[in-house]
Amino acid sequence: MLTLTPSPAVPSPTTALPIPGRHAMPTRSSTSSSSIVSSVTSTASTVLLNDPTIWGGEDDGHVDRQRGLRHADGIQLDARKHARPSFQRKLLTLLRDELAVDGWTDPDLDPNMIRVKPITGAMTNSIFFVSSPTSPQVLLRIYGPSSTLLISRPKELHILHTLSRHYSIGPRIYGTFANGRVEQWFASRPLTKEELRVGELKDGIAKRMRELHGVDLRRILLPGDSALDGGIEDELKSPLLEPQRPDSPAPTDFSLSSVETPASASTPSLAPPMPAVSPTITPGVWANLASWMAPAAAVLAMLKRVNLPADHPYASIVKDVDLSRFKRELARYVTFVEEWEEREGESPIVFCHNDTQYGNLLLLDHRPPAPAPPHHQLCVIDFEYAAANPRAYDIGNHFNEWRYDYHHPTHSWAPLLSYPSPAERRSFYASYLSLHPTSPHAAPAPDRLEAEVRVWAPASMAMWGVWGLVQARDQVLKLAREFGADLPVATEEAEREREGSDGEAEGEPGSAGGVEEFEYLKYARAKFEAFREATGELGL
Numbered sequence: 001m002l003t004l005t006p007s008p009a010v011p012s013p014t015t016a017l018p019i020p021g022r023h024a025m026p027t028r029s030s031t032s033s034s035s036i037v038s039s040v041t042s043t044a045s046t047v048l049l050n051d052p053t054i055w056g057g058e059d060d061g062h063v064d065r066q067r068g069l070r071h072a073d074g075i076q077l078d079a080r081k082h083a084r085p086s087f088q089r090k091l092l093t094l095l096r097d098e099l100a101v102d103g104w105t106d107p108d109l110d111p112n113m114i115r116v117k118p119i120t121g122a123m124t125n126s127i128f129f130v131s132s133p134t135s136p137q138v139l140l141r142i143y144g145p146s147s148t149l150l151i152s153r154p155k156e157l158h159i160l161h162t163l164s165r166h167y168s169i170g171p172r173i174y175g176t177f178a179n180g181r182v183e184q185w186f187a188s189r190p191l192t193k194e195e196l197r198v199g200e201l202k203d204g205i206a207k208r209m210r211e212l213h214g215v216d217l218r219r220i221l222l223p224g225d226s227a228l229d230g231g232i233e234d235e236l237k238s239p240l241l242e243p244q245r246p247d248s249p250a251p252t253d254f255s256l257s258s259v260e261t262p263a264s265a266s267t268p269s270l271a272p273p274m275p276a277v278s279p280t281i282t283p284g285v286w287a288n289l290a291s292w293m294a295p296a297a298a299v300l301a302m303l304k305r306v307n308l309p310a311d312h313p314y315a316s317i318v319k320d321v322d323l324s325r326f327k328r329e330l331a332r333y334v335t336f337v338e339e340w341e342e343r344e345g346e347s348p349i350v351f352c353h354n355d356t357q358y359g360n361l362l363l364l365d366h367r368p369p370a371p372a373p374p375h376h377q378l379c380v381i382d383f384e385y386a387a388a389n390p391r392a393y394d395i396g397n398h399f400n401e402w403r404y405d406y407h408h409p410t411h412s413w414a415p416l417l418s419y420p421s422p423a424e425r426r427s428f429y430a431s432y433l434s435l436h437p438t439s440p441h442a443a444p445a446p447d448r449l450e451a452e453v454r455v456w457a458p459a460s461m462a463m464w465g466v467w468g469l470v471q472a473r474d475q476v477l478k479l480a481r482e483f484g485a486d487l488p489v490a491t492e493e494a495e496r497e498r499e500g501s502d503g504e505a506e507g508e509p510g511s512a513g514g515v516e517e518f519e520y521l522k523y524a525r526a527k528f529e530a531f532r533e534a535t536g537e538l539g540l
Contacts, residue, residue: 069157070175072098077180079126079142088114091130095138099175099182103136116140124150124384124471129185139171142180149295149470150288151384159383162219169212170383187365188379191358193405193417197424204375205361206431209398212380213350213391214436217281220351221388281349284387285459289330289466296469297323303476303521306485313522314479320525321469329532330462332540340455347390347452354385354394354460357401392449395432396457399425400530413523415530425450458538461531468524475520 075094081087088111095104109132119127124144131137143153157176163169172184195201300318308315341347353360362379403415420428429446436443444452480487 069173070099072175072177074178076178077140077142079128082116082118082126082128085112088112088116091116091140094177095130095135095182098177101138101174101182103134104132104138106134109135125180130182137185138174139183139185140180141183144471150292150467156384156386159220159386163215163383166219167215169380171381188362189365191361191363193358193402193407195363196358196361196402197420199427200374201363201378202424202428203431204378205356205398206428207373207375207435208378208380209353209356209394210432210435212353213394215351217349217351217388220386221281281388283349283393284352284354284385284389285393285463286334287387288385288463292463292466292470293327295473296466299469299473299476302473302480302485302487305487306476306479307483308479309483312483317521317525321465321528326462326465326528326531329535329540333458333462333535333538336535336538336540337455337459344451347392347456349388350391350394352387352389352391352394353380353383354387354389354397355382356380356394356398357404357406359406390452390456392452392456393459395428395449396453397460399428399453400457400460413519414526425453455538458531458534461527461534465524465527465531468520468527471518472520472524475517 072094075090075098077087077090077094092104092109092111092114095101096106096109113132113134115129115131117129117131119129126142126144128140128142129137130140143151157173160170160173164172171186174182174184176182191201196205300321300323303314304318360380360382362381364377364379367374367377399420400415402420403417404412405416406412408414408416426446429449432449433443433446479485
């Protein structure tokens with residue numbers, strides 16, 4: 001996880017920090033509305049369930065080696081077996097022999113003394129606290145079974161390194177292995193669903209988001225990144241991007257106190273100046289929808305072949321989602337957004353976290369010392385879905401997350417809670433705008449932010465709905481084993497090979513050896529319903 005440590009060069013809380021416009025402001029891609037709609041919504045009506053162009057890159061299991069990071073290519077961990085002695089032995093080999101993690105190199109370490117504790121609430125990966133009586137606690141992240149379809153790991157590592165190196169944001173990464181990584185941990189806890197609404201914490205989230213939106217996108221986007229200049233079609237042609245090789249390991253602190261400041265500020269920038277360029281950007285949400293649509297359609301096609309009883313809770317999901325209808329609705333929505341922005345002005349493209357649910361927001365056990373501002377006790381983690389997006393998308397996605405209780409005993413998938421009220425939204429905007437009050441781009445009024453968020457918030461509902469379908473692949477295969485299904489032989493063989501075996505009996509099918517199983521199908525259906533409701537309120 002993450003922590004805050006003030007750096008030697010710390011601007012005061014009133015020092016202007018960068019916002020879009022202080023560095024060369026990227027502009028929206030000139031890709032036409034019809035071209036975007038075609039790319040996002042054109043998925044073949046007949047999906048080949050074992051099509052290698054859909055599933056071929058999934059879980060090939062190998063994280064690209066990053067300069068400055070140790071890498072154990074020969075070690076792959078199965079989260080479902082985390083409570084077994086074989087897992088502890090392999091984990092010790094990883095920490096002590098392969099990665100030489102600080103405090104874990106003692107040759108007399110006993111694997112039987114290693115404690116592996118699952119962290120609840122993770123939805124993409126399996127995450128564990130790892131400790132022993134004589135070694136410091138570290139964070140073990142094992143990538144989820146479908147995550148390589150959703151996340152470019154080289155791109156993610158590049159973002160993490162860039163944020164750490166130039167902005168002192170992020171944990172120290174001790175190293176990577178075939179299907180995960182080991183990170184530094186600091187004393188902290190995630191926020192609760194209730195704390196998203198608490199005044200001081202809510203204000204801190206808004207300020208943290210504003211600071212992240214000030215990160216220079218030219219440092220985040222990789223050279224040759226398809227989001228630059230090419231439009232969404234190029235994004236589809238190159239879903240996994242080659243990482244820019246960093247030349248130093250990540251720092252050990254987490255602080256936005258040392259972010260780059262304008263040349264006129266009293267505190268010098270940590271990062272060297274960037275060339276004055278103004279790239280054009282395709283919003284990450286459109287790229288994700290385009291690249292995830294085919295695997296989502298394949299999951300629904302598999303579910304349709306499962307012999308579910310008519311009264312089964314999942315029996316109507318294919319019909320309820322109605323992906324063909326959704327594509328038409330999405331096409332109308334994308335056109336609406338573009339026409340609105342042509343008429344009313346664009347929501348600026350900025351660096352966005354894109355997943356600020358309460359589990360990705362940590363509160364340090366101790367407030368960082370002055371001159372770090374009080375809201376730096378709040379840490380944002382898990383940048384897997386971080387990308388360039390309109391600022392309103394990030395804010396709207398956060399507001400949508402107010403509705404979820406991911407620890408609810410029966411309805412963790414459902415939007416049970418209330419959307420922030422007009423007064424709560426206005427308070428959030430005020431805190432967001434309280435940082436960096438001056439820039440070449442005039443700070444928007446709260447009413448302007450509200451208008452942008454109203455337009456862009458449905459996009460996150462659409463994206464997470466499609467995401468939920470892709471994540472549901474294992475859930476559908478479990479249903480196929482339970483009820484029988486007419487699946488292609490190659491699909492069944494690939495599933496057996498993917499599960500693998502280390503010579504020990506498997507646990508409960510579909511379980512992760514104690515790691516909870518999320519209701520991805522119900523979550524996806526609820527997100528599609530929310531998207532339809534929200535776009536209906538826009539008159540679509």
